[in-house]
Structure formats: structure tokens, C-alpha cells
Amino acid sequence: MEPPESAAELAGDAVELREPELRLADPAPPGEEHADVEAADAPGPGRCWPYGAWACGSSRGEPAKKKAPCPGLGLFYTVLSAFLFSVASLFVKKVQGVHAVEISAFRCVFQMLVIIPCLIYRKTGFIGPKGQRLFLLLRGVFGSSAMILMYYAFQTTSLADATVIAFSCPVFTSIFAWIFLKEKYSLWDAFFTLFAFVGVILIVRPPFLFGSDTSGMSKSYSEHIKGTFAAIGHAVLAAMTLVILRKMGKSVDYFLSIWYYVILGLPECIIILFVIGEWSLPYCGLDRLFLILIGLLGLGGQIFITKAVQIEKAGLVAIMKTMDIVFAFIFQIAFFDNMPTWWTVGGAVCVVASTTGATIRRWLQSSK
DSSP states (O other), X not given: OOSSSSSOOOOOOTTTTOOSXXXXXXXXXXXXXXXXXXXXXXXXXXXXXXXXXXXXXXXXXXXXXXXXXXXXXXXXXXXXXXXXXXHXXXXXXXXXXXXXXXXXXXXXXXXXXXXXXXXXXXXXXXXXXXXXXXXXXXXXXXXXXXXXXXXXXXXXXXXXXXXXXXXXXXXXXXXXXXXXXXXXXXXXXXXXXXXXXXXXXXXXXXXXHHTTOOTTOSSOHHHHHHHHHHHHHHHHHHHHHHHHHHHHGGGSOHHHHHHHHHHHHHHHHHHHHHHHTOOXXXXXXXXXXXXXXXXXXXXXXXXXXXXXXXXXXXXXXHHHTTHHHHHHHHHHHHHHOOOOOHXXXXXXXXXXXXXXXHHHHHHHHHTO
16 A cells, blocks of 8 residues: 555556556556567577578577466465565554655655666666656656655554545545546546545545544544645556556556655655654664664565466456455554444445546546
């Protein structure tokens, strides 16, 4: 449940989930396509560069058949990704005395340590194609800001509430794709958007509609409202990130996309920490371990969700992503002894139904 990087990492409809593929892995991550294409075109023993055929007097050999992926492997990767993101979110909630912005900074550092060797190995450079640099900069700023807001939401409201609201990201993606990419936005899309907003309202429970009822809230209503608005901000910024990634398409290696995400996110976190004066080292070794695991689990979740989209229909992956919410409910009950309210359950049903409906509709449209 990341910002989609976040994270995050996150975390959409059929097309939205497909971040420029990792020519190795996620939506959020890395891709393998360039290497595969080069390997396919490279001359093997007895082959000629100009034709890529078995010429030069060599006998023709049988081309190797590509092994089909195991049935259901893509969906398994999706569930595994959701689990890793959810565990990372649990650790964010468990860390004591460390601000969400500082957690985001630690995650940027750990991901940077992984991304730099990958970029060097893949020889993609650190700047990106000339015509895409502005989009990469925007992707980095929006993506890192979405991550910060998501972590803040986890710290100030319940896991279930924050996850459900963040799951409304595809609804915002449809709106922004209509505005900036001139994609079609029908009455059905408007209906799904309205349905998602109803779900969010059920979770936020504004006093002018629901009175002073704060049952089921682990903290004060003021903290709850801060967390829910942070989760909404995450959904909006994550949607903008996905639209930017779609605009760039496959012209940018996913590792480079993550590089901008961390290289812009780290100074952003440092500036915010300097302004609010919240920098502090974790109190105990367990919290420090949690910080390391948050970075590693987030990256692992990104890799598996991208692998899932590479070998499975994106529509099925998008629907299976609802497991994020299932894990959030389970963890909230098991680790915090906090039973979600019926308002949260109703909101979750509305948001999941809206997102799933929008996904299925776009999936059917794209398959025509």
C-alpha cells in the first residue's frame, strides 16, 4: 500500500498500475525488456548481424522456445506485493518517536543504495532522455510527496482508514488522464468517482453530517481528520504520478524513474525536517530495524507488482490489489486490537466497488 511508491507504494485501473516497466520490475518498478530485446537481436554462433538469421554457411538450428509463465504466477506476485507493502505500513505504524518525513528520508537512502548499482549496471545514465527530464522531475516531486503523506496518514489514523482512502487513487487518475492526456471520461467514470467519494466521506465522518460520533477512532478526531486528508493528498499525488508515467511510456527505464523519486525525495525530506525541527534518531534497535525493513519491503513490493503486470493482465492485477485493504484490516485487528467500525467497512466497500468497476470497464474497453 505504497505510494505506489509507497510507497507505497500503489498502489489503480488496468493501465494505471503499469508504471514504465522495470525492464525488470513496479507501477511502481524495474524492467528487463531492453536486455531481452538486445539478446533476441544479437547474433549467436554462426549468425550474421545484418540479417539476424542463420547464414554464413551454418546449419539452421531450432530457435529456443520461451517458457510460458506458471498459471496464476502474476496474481501470486500481486498478493505478495500487497503483503510486503502492508507489512511495511505496519512497521511505519510501529516505529515510535520518528516523524513520517524522517521515515521517508530513511527509505530514500536505502532505495538509493540499491538503485545506483542498478543504473550503473544497466548503463542508463542518471539524467534521462532530453525530452523527458521535466516529466522525471515532476514524477520525483509528486511521488516522494505522496510517500510522505501516506506515511503521515499511517501515523495519525488507522491502517484500514488510510489504506482505503489511498485506494481511491484510480478515480483521481481517470480525472487527470481526462484533463491532461485527453482520455475519454464517460458518465460511468463520473458514477464511479462519486461512489468513491461516498466511501471516503463514510470514513472521514465530517461532524456536520455525522455529529460528534468518534467511536472506533484510536486518536482524537483532529488527528483522524489530519490523517484522512493526508491519505486523500497521497491519492491525488499518486494519481498525478501515474499520469506522468503513462505520458513518458516506455521511453524511460523504471530504475531511472525510481532514481528521480529518491534523489528528489531525500532533499525534500531533509528540508521539511529542518523546517519543522523533528529530526531524531530512533530510540531503540528494534525501531532502527523497522526503518531498514520499511525500505527493503517497499522496494520488494515495487518489484513484485511490476513483475505481476509483466506476465498477467493488468485488469486482473488491479482487482487483486484489493488485497492491500484485506491485509490492512487484518493487521489493524491483530497488532493494534482495533476493530474497524462499520463506517470504515462501508467506506471500504464503496471505494473497492468503485475502483473495481472502473478497472473492469476500462479493461473491457481496451480488449475490444
